[in-house]
Amino acid sequence: MSPLPEHKMLVLGLSHIEEDIYRHLLRNPGIEVDDIHVLLRHEAEPTRRSIRRLRELKIIQQVDGQTRACEPELVVARLAEQRLEELYDDIRSLTHLRPLVDSLGREIPEPEPEDDEKSVERITGLEAIRTRLDELAFFAREEVLAAEPYDALTPENIENSRPLDLRCLRRGVSCRSLIRRVAMEDGPTLAYLQELTAAGARIRVLDELDELMLVYDRHTALVPLDPGNTAKGALCSQEEGIVTTVVNNFERLWAGAEDFAALAGQRAGTDGPGPTEIQAKVLRLMCTVGKDEIGAREAGIALRTYRRHISDLMQLLGAENRAHAALLARERNWI
Numbered sequence: 456m457s458p459l460p461e462h463k464m465l466v467l468g469l470s471h472i473e474e475d476i477y478r479h480l481l482r483n484p485g486i487e488v489d490d491i492h493v494l495l496r497h498e499a500e501p502t503r504r505s506i507r508r509l510r511e512l513k514i515i516q517q518v519d520g521q522t523r524a525c526e527p528e529l530v531v532a533r534l535a536e537q538r539l540e541e542l543y544d545d546i547r548s549l550t551h552l553r554p555l556v557d558s559l560g561r562e563i564p565e566p567e568p569e570d571d572e573k574s575v576e577r578i579t580g581l582e583a584i585r586t587r588l589d590e591l592a593f594f595a596r597e598e599v600l601a602a603e604p605y606d607a608l609t610p611e612n613i614e615n616s617r618p619l620d621l622r623c624l625r626r627g628v629s630c631r632s633l634i635r636r637v638a639m640e641d642g643p644t645l646a647y648l649q650e651l652t653a654a655g656a657r658i659r660v661l662d663e664l665d666e667l668m669l670v671y672d673r674h675t676a677l678v679p680l681d682p683g684n685t686a687k688g689a690l691c692s693q694e695e696g697i698v699t700t701v702v703n704n705f706e707r708l709w710a711g712a713e714d715f716a717a718l719a720g721q722r723a724g725t726d727g728p729g730p731t732e733i734q735a736k737v738l739r740l741m742c743t744v745g746k747d748e749i750g751a752r753e754a755g756i757a758l759r760t761y762r763r764h765i766s767d768l769m770q771l772l773g774a775e776n777r778a779h780a781a782l783l784a785r786e787r788n789w790i
Contacts, residue, residue, distance in 0.1 A: 467534035472497050472505040480524035488522045553594050579688035591671045592619040595628050600670040600705050602633040607641035627757030630656040635664045653731045655760040659712030668701050676701040737764040742781045
């Protein structure tokens with residue numbers, strides 16, 4: 456008897472015994488499986504359990520009264536899809552750590568309340584501010600709002616901001632930003648903003664923007680200690696009244712701002728805004744893939760981001776539904 460092959464299907468969720476049985480049936484289609492444990496030198500009961508599981512997974516099946524192995528291409532594809540779903544579930548669990556942090560935090564005794572206890576946290580020092588921003592971005596789950604009145608981003612700004620911004624976008628967090636129009640005149644800043652837009656961020660432009668504000672999940676707001684000198688530090692608050700005021704101010708500015716992608720397209724000399732690279736990919740997948748979950752996986756983005764791109768594309772095309780969007784996209788030679 457030839458030696459058993461190296462077990463390579465563990466990564467797909469099959470045990471050594473299950474793989475041995477499947478490979479043996481590929482080599483010997485239609486054999487009786489009652490005594491296969493003897494041929495494979497495995498114990499009888501684990502072998503019977505493995506045969507039952509292979510049948511449940513539709514890896515082997517009865518055909519005309521005989522046990523046969525299903526086609527390897529179909530088996531590997533089915534098992535890979537199942538394992539990917541399990542891995543995505545694990546990843547989604549790992550990105551929702553706030554309940555765990557809150558649970559652990561409740562183990563710490565509450566400090567005695569002080570008369571001068573404040574509801575607003577004062578943060579000073581660039582490193583302390585960056586650390587706080589990193590924490591807030593890490594735990595953001597739904598939405599990040601940002602109004603940033605810079606004229607241009609330095610290479611250091613971009614290097615520090617990129618991992619925070621892209622990490623949020625990969626998790627499907629809705630990121631909306633307001634910027635000054637003059638920032639689009641700086642090449643590296645414009646390129647970075649286009650990178651964020653391609654990853655799913657929504658950016659709007661104002662001629663005048665003097666207010667710096669950041670809001671995470673409509674739960675925590677961060678504003679400068681001194682609006683005239685942001686280097687002095689920041690104020691961070693979870694007070695409902697303060698957060699609501701900052702959010703309302705952001706929404707007021709957002710309503711009167713222009714779409715960054717449209718302006719960037721006009722600057723590049725296009726006849727109106729076309730799809731970004733990621734939008735074009737989503738558009739192709741929308742027309743060829745049946746389920747959004749599969750489309751999002753093939754695009755390499757979160758399901759929520761995938762669906763937001765579709766919504767943006769339908770608005771960009773002026774489409775009433777997805778079928779209408781596909782028709783209009785073909786008319787414009789976008790697909």
